Amino acid sequence: MQRITVLLGCVLLAVTIGVGLRMARDGRMALPPAVTLPPDAPLPEPKAVTRECVTHARWNLAKLYGAEGPSHRFVSVTPVTAQIWKVRGELLGLKNGRVTLYLYECLNGPGGPGVNIHPRPSGTP
Numbered sequence: 001m002q003r004i005t006v007l008l009g010c011v012l013l014a015v016t017i018g019v020g021l022r023m024a025r026d027g028r029m030a031l032p033p034a035v036t037l038p039p040d041a042p043l044p045e046p047k048a049v050t051r052e053c054v055t056h057a058r059w060n061l062a063k064l065y066g067a068e069g070p071s072h073r074f075v076s077v078t079p080v081t082a083q084i085w086k087v088r089g090e091l092l093g094l095k096n097g098r099v100t101l102y103l104y105e106c107l108n109g110p111g112g113p114g115v116n117i118h119p120r121p122s123g124t125p
Contacts, residue, residue, distance in 0.1 A: 053106035
């Protein structure tokens with residue numbers, strides 16, 4: 001009885017090692033390709049306002065969605081009044097290895113910037 005148990009254990013070990021070696025040879029155990037994101041877009045004028053809005057949008061992205069936004073692109077920067085600017089842009093958010101596009105709109109007012117951020121609906125360009 002002990003011989004059969006030892007023999008079955010050895011066969012099981014050999015099969016496990018063989019399957020692992022075959023998977024490694026076929027590349028099925030290879031790591032997925034690394035996610036690379038484009039560099040940040042340059043800050044348009046007024047740079048202080050756009051920098052503050054991007055910083056606030058990234059903070060809100062982390063707070064609301066638990067994602068980091070390492071790459072952004074501006075869509076538009078328009079003056080609302082002489083002191084208030086409306087900044088619209090996109091953040092590429094990274095969470096658990098998945099990349100999601102988040103649209104944001106920022107208004108810098110007297111009390112600081114206010115940001116509305118949400119993921120882009122799937123199926124839209």
